[in-house]
Amino acid sequence: MSRLARTAWVIEALAIRLAKSRESGLSLVLYTALRGWIEAGELAAGEALPSSRQLARELEIARNTALAALDRLTAEGLVASRPGAGLFVAPLALAEAVHQAPALTRRETLSRRGDRLLAACAPSGGGHRAFAPGIPALDLFPREQWQRLLRRHQQRAPEQWLAYQATGGLAALKTALCDYLRLSRSVRCTPDQILITQGAQQGFELIARLLADPGDSAWIEEPGYGGAQVALTAAGLSLVPVPVDAEGIDPQRAPDGPVPRLIYVTPSHQYPRGVTLSLARRLALLNAAERHGAWIIEDDYDSEFRYSSPPLASLQGLVDQAPVIYVGTFSKVLYPGLRLGYLVLPQALVEPFRQANARLNREGQMVAQAALAEFIEQGHFSRHVARMRRAYRSRQAALREALAPATAMGLTLSTGHAGMHLLAGLDDLVQEQALVEAGRARGIQLSPLSRYFTGPATRAGLVLGYAGSHEQEIARAGDWLARVWLGLQCPVFQR
Ligand SMILES: Cc1ncc(COP(=O)(O)O)c(C=O)c1O
Incomplete structure (x- = not known):
């Protein structure tokens, strides 16, 4: 194209744009004026309106401009047309019906399953x-180290990482994880x-969707x-609470009834009671699972x-071919917003799970997976865990010290040999409720043990997380809690 032709093309394109914007501006003026008069009653229901042709001619505007304004008023129910008689102001009822239509059709109630699901969700405080x-x-x-790794893998990301994945995760991460899990x-x-x-x-x-059907039973730890x-x-299973005592879940105390399809447990560190599943119970649980299929x-x-002893081996690794699916997460060791975890599946389930996950949930986060693989391989992961372990030990000590006046007077605390929280035992649910309410008034979120029961709570207590706050903060909150607890025991202590 010559320079002259190019200039002409630019001018013509601009003229079209200008004309368009003028038209839409004019159409808006017409629409707003007519709408205002109709709503104010100055143009009454049934009154005739000029046609688009008439408006175009009299006002010297494009017919499309007039049509756009009249069409919009018609769509909103303010203007109607009668064959042969042209346009007129619509009866008020029509305009009101159009305005009310969305409200009439909106459906804001949950399904029955949605209701059940919501009832199972504890409010997040x-x-x-x-x-x-x-x-x-x-x-x-x-954060800086992590950002560096993310940046590097982002820059190097092959194009296929931007597409849909169906590999079950990045091979490098699976290898790094496997080495870590086997060893530790x-x-x-x-x-x-x-x-x-x-x-x-x-x-x-x-697991719930692929290995159980709606209506099947699942044993769960109580509390859990x-x-x-x-x-x-959510998968439609019927939950069967099985009591937890000082040795963990007791399969012998599972109620008679339908055999379980799934058994959910936290053997290393029972959540929330903090006990470790004993070897005898591990074997009993494996037997029960085998017996019930x-x-x-x-x-x-x-x-x-x-903090005081090396972790017990996993239940999955205790015997060969154990009927166990091992579930891990990076939410505790790195951060929950990362949204990365993993399953260790028996060989026969690998393929069905990979396929279902790729269709149901979609795979992704390849850059984060690559960064994480390197984070583990280069030893940053182990160093970070060791640093957190030291910090948690000291945060737990700060909490214990702050609560010492109360423990001296009978408040019981869990052993705290592991994990990120302590469990404070309370006399009854009334005391539990009183403390939760005192916390609410003070802006301190307290998690009552009763909330972890699916059936009637048989114990009262508070689940006291200490890992997420530094020592001073946890000590301040602990002081406050000790004072309130002592005040409930004996009002003389209340200051
Ligand atoms: C017992 C237990 N399991 C698993 C998780 C982690 O879940 P996610 O990996 O979905 O963050 C938590 C988090 O609070 C937990 O308390």
């Missing part, structure tokens, strides 16, 4: 995070048995973890944090 359970030390996360948790696995998920929660959901309860409930879901959410 806001407020002070001093005692929030399950929140790791976000202040200690090596005695898990029996090869890298291809690992399926990377977007957190443990997604793993529970997949709400996230797993929600996932099983059930799968055990082993949730090993925080086994990295043990």
Whole structure:
């Protein structure tokens, strides 16, 4: 195209744009004026209106401009047309019906399943995070190092990482994880048995949907973890609470009834009671699962944090061919917003799980997976865990010290040999409720033990997370709690 021709093309294109914007501007003026007069009653229902042709001619505007304004008024029910008689102001009822239409058709109620699901979801509390359970030390996360790894893998990302994936996770991450699990948790696995998920929660959901049918029974620990309860409930399973004592879940105390399809447990560190499943109970549980043809879901959410002894081997690794699906998460060791976790599956389930996950949940986060693989390979992961372990030990000590005046007067605390929270035992549910309310008034979120029961609570207590807050903060909150508890025991202590 010559320079002259190009200039002409630019001018013509601009003229079209200008004309268009003028037209839409004029059409808006017509629409607004007519609408205003109709709403004010100055143009009454049934009154005739000029046609688009008439408007175009008299006002010297394009017919399309007039048509656009009249069409919009017609669509909103303010103007109607009668064959042969032209346009007129619509009866008021028509305009009102159009305005009310969306409200009439809106359906805001949940399904029956939605209602059941919501009932199983404990309200997530806001407020002070001093005692929030399950929140790791976000202040200690090596953000710069992590950002560097993310940046590097982002720059190098092959094009296929931008597409849909169906590999069950990045091979490098599966290999790094497998080495780590074999060594530190005695898990029996090869890298291809690992399926990377977007957190443990997604793993529970997949297991429930693929290995059980609606109406099947699932044994759960009582008290136990709400996230797993929600996932099983959402899949239509019927939850059978099995009591937990000082040795963990007791399969012998499972009520008679339908055999379980799934058994959900936290053997390394029972959530929330904090006990470790004894060897005798591990064997009893494996026997029960074998007898009933059930799968055990082993949730090993925080086994990295043990303070006085090395962690017990996983249940999955205890015997060959154990009917166990091992579930892990990076929510506690790195941060929950990362949304990365994994399943270690028996060989026969690898392919069905990979396929279903790729269709149901979609795979992704390849850059984060690559960064994480390198984070583990280069030893940053182990160093971070060791640093967090030291910090948690000291945060737990700060909490114990702050609560000492209360423990001296009979408040009981769990052993705290592992994990990220302590369990304070209380006399009864009345005391539990009183403390929760005092916390609410003070902006401190307290998690009552009764909330972790699916049936009637048989114990009262508070689940006191300490990992997510530094020592001063946890000590301040602990002081406050000790004072309030002492005040409830004996009002003389109340200041
Ligand atoms: C017992 C238990 N399992 C698993 C998880 C982690 O779940 P996710 O990986 O979905 O964050 C938590 C988090 O609070 C937990 O308390």
